[in-house]
Amino acid sequence: MFQNKIALVTGSGRGIGRAIALHFAKHGADVVINFFRNRAPAEETAREVEKLGRRALLVKADVGDLDDLNRMFDEIQAGFGGLDILIHNAASGYNRPALEQKPKGWEWTMNINARALLFSAQRAAALMENRGGGKIVSISSAGASRVLPDYVVVGASKAALEALTRYLGVELISKGINVNAVSPGVVETDALHHFASMGNQDNILQNFIAQVPAGRLITPEEVAEVVAFLCTPAAAMIVGQTIVVDGGYTLPIPK
Numbered sequence: 563m564f565q566n567k568i569a570l571v572t573g574s575g576r577g578i579g580r581a582i583a584l585h586f587a588k589h590g591a592d593v594v595i596n597f598f599r600n601r602a603p604a605e606e607t608a609r610e611v612e613k614l615g616r617r618a619l620l621v622k623a624d625v626g627d628l629d630d631l632n633r634m635f636d637e638i639q640a641g642f643g644g645l646d647i648l649i650h651n652a653a654s655g656y657n658r659p660a661l662e663q664k665p666k667g668w669e670w671t672m673n674i675n676a677r678a679l680l681f682s683a684q685r686a687a688a689l690m691e692n693r694g695g696g697k698i699v700s701i702s703s704a705g706a707s708r709v710l711p712d713y714v715v716v717g718a719s720k721a722a723l724e725a726l727t728r729y730l731g732v733e734l735i736s737k738g739i740n741v742n743a744v745s746p747g748v749v750e751t752d753a754l755h756h757f758a759s760m761g762n763q764d765n766i767l768q769n770f771i772a773q774v775p776a777g778r779l780i781t782p783e784e785v786a787e788v789v790a791f792l793c794t795p796a797a798a799m800i801v802g803q804t805i806v807v808d809g810g811y812t813l814p815i816p817k
Contacts, residue, residue, distance in 0.1 A: 563589040563590060563790075563794065564586055564589045564590045564591035564646075564647075564790075564793070565589075565590035565591075566590070567586070567590065567591040567592070567646040567647060568591065568592050568593075568594070568638075568642045568644060568645050568646050568647070569583070569586040569591045569592070569593050569594065569645075569646065569647035569648075569649065569793075570593075570594040570596065570638060570645055570647065570648050570649065570686070571583040571586070571593060571594070571595065571596065571649040571651055572596040572625050572649065572650055572651050572652035572678070572682070573596060573597070573598075573625075573651045573652030573653065574593070574595045574596055574597070574604065574607055574649075574651065575595065575597040575600050575601075575602075575603035575604035575606075575607055576600070576603045576607075577749075577782055578651060578701060578746070578749060578782045578785050578786070579649075579651040579652070580603070580607045580782070581781075581782035581783050581785065581786040582649055582651060582782075582785070582786040582789050582790075583595060583607055583611060584607070584610055584611065584614070584786075585783070585786035585787070585789075585790050586647065586790065586793075587610070587611040587614045587616045587618075588614055589790065590616070591616060591646075591647065592611075592616050592617040592618070592619075592642065593608075593611050593616060593617075593618055593619075594618075594619045594621060594634075594638055594641075594642070594645075595607050595608045595611065595618055595619065595620050595621070596621050596622075596623055596625070596634060596652065597620075597621075597622055598622065598623065598624045598625075598652070601622065604620060604622075605620065608620045617642075619637070619638065619641045619642065621634045621637050621638070624674075625650075625652050625674055625678040625682065626654070626670065626673035626674035626677070626678055627673070628681060631678060631681055631682060631685070632681075632685065635682075635685040635686070635689070638689065639689060644689045644690070644692055644693045645686055645689035645690055645693070645696065646690060646693055646696045646697070647696060647697045647698075647699075647793050648682060648683070648686040648690075648696070648697070648698045648699075649698075649699050649700075649701075649789060650678065650679045650682060650698070650699070650700040650701065650723075651700075651701045652674060652678065653674060653675050653701065653716075654670065654671060654674045654675065655667075655670075655671040655674075655675065655713075655715055655716035655719065656670065656671060656715055656716075657711075657712040657713060657716065658712055658714075658715075659712055659714070660714040663714060663715055667715055668715055671715045671716055671719050672715070672718070672719050672722065674719075675716065675719035675720060675722075675723060676719045676720075676722035676723045676726060679700055679723055679726050679727075679730075680726055680730075682698075683698055683726075683730050683734070683741070686698060687734060687737060687739055690737070690738075690739050691737055691738075691739075694738060695737065695738025695739055696738070696739045696740075697739070697740050697741075697742075697792065697793040697797075698730065698734070698739060698740070698741040698742075699741075699742050699743065699744060699789050699792050699793065700723050700726075700727055700742075700743040700744075701743070701744055701745075701746070701785075701789075702720045702723055702724050702727075702743045702744065702745040702804055703716070703717075703720050703745055703746070704745060704747065704806075704808065704811070704812050705717035705720055706720035706721040706723070706724050706745065706804075707721065707724075708812060720745075723743065724743055724745075724804050727741055727742060727743040727802055727803075727804060728802040729802075730802070731801045731802025731803070732801065732802055735801050740792070740793075740797065740798065740800065740801060741801070741802060742792045742797070742800055742801070742802065742803050742804070742805065743803070743804040743805070744785060744788050744789050744792070744804070744805050744807055745804050745805065745806045745807065745808070746780055746785045746807050746808060747774065747779075747780055747806075747807065747808025747809055747811035747812065748770045748773075748774065748779050748780065748808070748811060749779065749780045749781070749782055749785060750779040750780065750781055750782070767779075773811060773814075773816075774808070774809040774810065774811045775809060775810030775811070775813065775814065776809030776810055777809075778809065779809075780807060780808065780809060784807065785807055788805055788807050792805070
C-alpha cells in the first residue's frame with residue numbers, strides 16, 4: 563500500500579505515534595521516527611521498523627522550536643531525499659484552569675501542537691512536490707470543540723490545529739497534497755494507564771468506557787488505520803477535514 567513511500571511521524575516513540583509509524587512500515591513505507599525527550603522508546607520503534615524490512619531514520623528534535631524543526635527536515639532531505647507523508651502527532655501541554663495558566667505554558671503548548679504544523683507543512687510541501695504530491699495528517703482531540711477539565715490551552719491549540727488543517731487543505735490540494743486531521747476519543751495507551759494508576763485504575767477506566775456508546779476504548783492501532791486511510795488514493799477527495807474516531811463518545815449529552 564505504501565511501497566517506496568517515506569513517512570515522517572512526529573512524536574513516534576510511544577502511544578499513537580508508535581502505532582502509526584509501525585502501521586506505515588508494515589505496509590511498505592520507510593519511516594522517520596521523531597522524538598524529543600525519550601530516546602529509548604524511539605530507538606525501540608526504529609528497531610521494529612527495521613525488523614519489518616524498512617528503513618528508519620531516528621531524529622531527535624523539539625518540533626516546537628523552529629531551529630530544531632528545520633534541522634529535522636534538513637536531516638530528512640539529506641537522508642531520504644524527499645517526503646510523501648507527514649503525520650503531525652507530537653503534542654504537549656499544561657493542564658491547568660484558565661485563570662492559572664501562564665504565558666510560558668501557552669507558548670510551549672501552542673508552539674508544539676499548532677505552530678509546528680504550519681511550519682512543518684511549509685517544509686514538507688517542498689519535499690512532497692518533488693515526488694508528485696503527498697499527504698499531511700494531524701492528530702487533534704475532542705478538546706478542540708468541547709470543554710474538558712483544565713484543558714484550556716491544549717484545547718485552544720487543537721482548535722488552532724483544526725483551523726490550520728482547513729486552510730492548508732484548501733491551499734495545498736492544488737499541489738496534490740491532501741491535508742486532514744484525525745480526532746480520537748479516549749485511546750487505550752500507556753499514558754492513560756499511568757493516569758489511571760494515580761487513582762483507582764479499574765474505576766477510572768470503567769468510567770471512561772461507560773461514556774463510550776461503542777462500549778470500549780479505542781486502540782492506537784485503530785487510530786493508525788484511519789490515519790493511514792487518509793494517506794491512500796481512496797481519500798483523494800477528503801480535503802481539510804477532521805475525522806472523529808471516538809466510538810460515539812462526543813455525541814451524547816453528558817448525564
